[in-house]
Amino acid sequence: MRPYELTLAGAAAAIAAGELSPVELTASVLGRADAVADSLNPYVSVDHEAALRAAGQAERDLAAGRGRGPLHGIPFALKDLIDVKGQPTSASSRVRDGHRASEDSVVAARLAAAGAVLLGKAHTHEFAYGLTTPQTRNAWAPDRVAGGSSGGSAVAVAAGAATFAIGTDTGGSVRVPAALNGVVGLKPSHGLVPTRGVTALSWSLDHVGPLTRTAEDAALVLAALTGAEQGPLPDGGVAGLRVGVPVNYYFDHVAPEVEYAVRNAVERLRDLGADIVDVRIPMTRYVQAVQWGLMVPEASANHERTLRTTPELYGDDVRLLLEAGELFHAGDYLRAQRARTLMRREWARLFEEADVVAAPAVPTAAARAGQESVSWPDGTVEGVPDAYVRLSAPANITGLPALTVPVGRDGAGLPLGMQLIGGPRGERTVLRAARAYERTRPDAGSLAPEAGSPPAAPVA
Numbered sequence: 001m002r003p004y005e006l007t008l009a010g011a012a013a014a015i016a017a018g019e020l021s022p023v024e025l026t027a028s029v030l031g032r033a034d035a036v037a038d039s040l041n042p043y044v045s046v047d048h049e050a051a052l053r054a055a056g057q058a059e060r061d062l063a064a065g066r067g068r069g070p071l072h073g074i075p076f077a078l079k080d081l082i083d084v085k086g087q088p089t090s091a092s093s094r095v096r097d098g099h100r101a102s103e104d105s106v107v108a109a110r111l112a113a114a115g116a117v118l119l120g121k122a123h124t125h126e127f128a129y130g131l132t133t134p135q136t137r138n139a140w141a142p143d144r145v146a147g148g149s150s151g152g153s154a155v156a157v158a159a160g161a162a163t164f165a166i167g168t169d170t171g172g173s174v175r176v177p178a179a180l181n182g183v184v185g186l187k188p189s190h191g192l193v194p195t196r197g198v199t200a201l202s203w204s205l206d207h208v209g210p211l212t213r214t215a216e217d218a219a220l221v222l223a224a225l226t227g228a229e230q231g232p233l234p235d236g237g238v239a240g241l242r243v244g245v246p247v248n249y250y251f252d253h254v255a256p257e258v259e260y261a262v263r264n265a266v267e268r269l270r271d272l273g274a275d276i277v278d279v280r281i282p283m284t285r286y287v288q289a290v291q292w293g294l295m296v297p298e299a300s301a302n303h304e305r306t307l308r309t310t311p312e313l314y315g316d317d318v319r320l321l322l323e324a325g326e327l328f329h330a331g332d333y334l335r336a337q338r339a340r341t342l343m344r345r346e347w348a349r350l351f352e353e354a355d356v357v358a359a360p361a362v363p364t365a366a367a368r369a370g371q372e373s374v375s376w377p378d379g380t381v382e383g384v385p386d387a388y389v390r391l392s393a394p395a396n397i398t399g400l401p402a403l404t405v406p407v408g409r410d411g412a413g414l415p416l417g418m419q420l421i422g423g424p425r426g427e428r429t430v431l432r433a434a435r436a437y438e439r440t441r442p443d444a445g446s447l448a449p450e451a452g453s454p455p456a457a458p459v460a
Contacts, residue, residue, distance in 0.1 A: 003028035004160040007445045008217035011163055012070040015062065022062070022073025025163070026055035026117050029075045033119065033161035040137050042146075042156040044080045044090060046120035051075060054117045061115070070220045072115030077162035079153050080121035081128055082208075083197040084108045091199050092135065093126045094313040095306050105197020107166060107208055107225060114224040119162055122152030126318045128168055128201045129299060131176055131385040137369070139181045139448035140414055144366035147177030147388065150211065154181040157211045158448045164221050168198060169207045171291055172392025175404040178211055179361040179417025182406045182448060184434065185211050186218045189425050190399030193225045202298040205291075205396045213445040215405060215434035222427060238436045239273030241429070244354030249284040250391060253376045254363040261408035261416045262360050268440045269358070269433065279354050281394070282346035286339050288386070291393040293328070293336030300325025340397050347398045351423035356433050361404040361417035363387050391419065401427045405434040406444075 003025045006014065014020035033046055058073035083089050083101035085108075090096045104112070111118070123136045125148035133151025138144035139158035146155050150167025154177035157165050167174040169187040178185025186209045193208040200206055210221035245266055251259055270276050300307070300322050307314070307322050314322065350357070364374060367384045374387045382390075395402035404417040418437075422430040438444040 004032040004163075005447060006163070007213045008074055008164050008220055009070070009214065011074055012220070015073050016067075022055040022058040022117065023052065025073065026051055026075045026119075029161065029163060030119065032159065033156070036159045036161055039142055040139060040155050040159055040161075042122055042136050042152040042159065042161055043077065043119075044092065044121045044123055044152070045088075047118075051117055051119050058115050058117060068113070068115035069224070071111065071224050073117060074115075074163050075117040075119050076111065077119050077122040077153055077156045077165040078108065079124050079150050079165070079167045081124055081168055081199040082107055082166060084118065087121070089199060090121070091127045092124045093315070093318075095127075095310060101197070103197065106194040107198065110224055110227055111166070116224070122150070122156050122162075122165060124152060125149035125173075126315050127199065127299075127303070128170060128173055129318045129321055131172065131388040132367075133177065134369070138366045141366065141412070143369055144414065145180065145369055145371075145384070147180035147366065149173040150185075151177045153211050154178050154183055154185065157181075157183045157213060160447045164217060165211045166221075166225075167209060167211050168201075169209055169392075169396065170201045170205045170295060171389045171396050174207070174209045174211060175361050175392050175402060175417070175419060176388045178404040179406075179419075180366040180415065182409075182415030183211055183213055184215055184218050184406070185209065185404045186222065186427070186431070187395060187402045188222060188226075188427055189401045192401075192425070192427070200302050202295040203302075204298060205295055207396070213447075215403070215431050215438055218403070219428075219431045222431075237272055238269055238433055241269075241274045241356065241433060242354045243269050243274045243276050243433065244279035244350070244357040245276055246281050246357065246359050247278045249281040249287075250359035253380060253382075253387075253390075254360050255365070255410070257410040258360050258363060258365075258416050262358065262418045265407040265418050265437055266358050268437055272436055272440070274433075277354055279350055279357060282350065283339070283343050286343070287393050287397070288390065290336050290339045290343065290397050291389065293332055294340065294397070296321060296325040297328040297333050300328070343394070344398045347394070347400065348424070355423070356426070356429055357421040358433075359419050359421070360391055361419035363391060365410045365412070365414035365416055395421050400424065401430050403430045403434050405437060407437075
């Protein structure tokens with residue numbers, strides 16, 4: 001196995017055993033990043049020299065007995081919304097031309113303290129305001145969207161061009177691209193990971209979280225991001241865990257292959273000893289209105305000055321959304337905030353009945369590049385971004401932890417994801433359930449096919 005093919009946990013174990021050096025690992029991942037640059041374009045920029053210097057320092061520190069934990073010497077990518085001192089933070093927008101960060105974000109500082117090796121900045125949909133990341137191509141099929149807005153981060157991990165990556169999630173922007181590229185994406189509880197030094201889209205909905213190949217890897221990164229010594233995930237499995245399966249909303253308007261894959265995954269959890277219970281999702285008719293009623297005016301407020309002075313520098317899709325946000329009335333925003341409060345209360349009651357909710361992460365596999373809408377058998381037509389955000393928005397509105405884990409592939413061989421949503425500060429429960437499920441899959445943690453190769457046959 002080539003070093004870039006290792007999961008984070010596998011690479012950390014090999015480094016700890018002296019079987020692999022951080023320089024060897026970083027050089028291998030850099031080589032892979034170069035190999036997929038033209039076909040997939042996950043990165044805004046990669047700094048080979050700086051990465052190899054950091055890997056060399058990690059190697060010397062480890063040899064001297066100054067290990068910093070499992071991320072020491074592990075190469076990673078940062079979404080290009082996250083500040084690193086002295087480096088550009090472009091947010092994939094011409095509006096940020098010439099911008100350089102004056103200090104590290106909390107996230108970058110914590111990962112540096114853990115000894116992780118920064119490879120470069122990954123593409124985002126402009127200012128994270130979109131669900132496709134159009135400049136990056138899906139790791140499994142370059143004619144499909146990468147998902148967004150953390151598309152570059154997800155593709156880098158799925159292709160082996162980063163051992164892990166960091167993204168942001170305002171309406172699904174970690175979980176959607178993770179699902180579409182066959183990796184794990186974790187949105188922690190709101191406020192658990194500091195957002196200082198991260199370009200804001202919507203301050204009351206923004207989250208920062210890891211994209212990894214496995215749930216075990218996600219737990220290791222989360223520990224560094226939170227500055228907490230959480231230790232390894234428990235091996236106790238899911239016996240007695242109450243897994244709630246929605247009887248409404250989450251299985252409405254989803255592709256049959258998505259529903260089959262998720263329900264099959266739930267049955268595997270049942271076989272492992274979990275108790276499967278039906279749950280009813282509260283206030284579903286308000287989800288879209290609350291998500292947009294919070295995000296759109298907050299985003300427009302963030303961009304008020306530049307939208308008025310240099311509107312021509314924005315992409316057409318983002319400028320249109322920002323201009324629409326200026327038409328919101330204060331009363332509409334306040335009503336969205338009130339509805340959010342009620343939704344949080346009702347979701348808290350839901351978690352009196354279940355420990356974790358299992359549901360589809362996305363309603364369909366990756367759309368074709370340029371595809372504008374999704375049509376359902378009952379005649380409903382929705383825009384591709386609306387379809388992707390529909391199932392992920394509740395966890396942003398409520399601030400609850402949510403994770404996407406791969407659960408199979410569709411008839412075209414494209415990845416499908418299951419979303420696990422936990423109660424307040426329920427990250428370990430969500431990670432525990434995801435890890436237990438992963439252990440039932442022989443392909444857990446696998447990379448996307450080599451760039452340009454056809455996807456493998458579906459795996460249930």
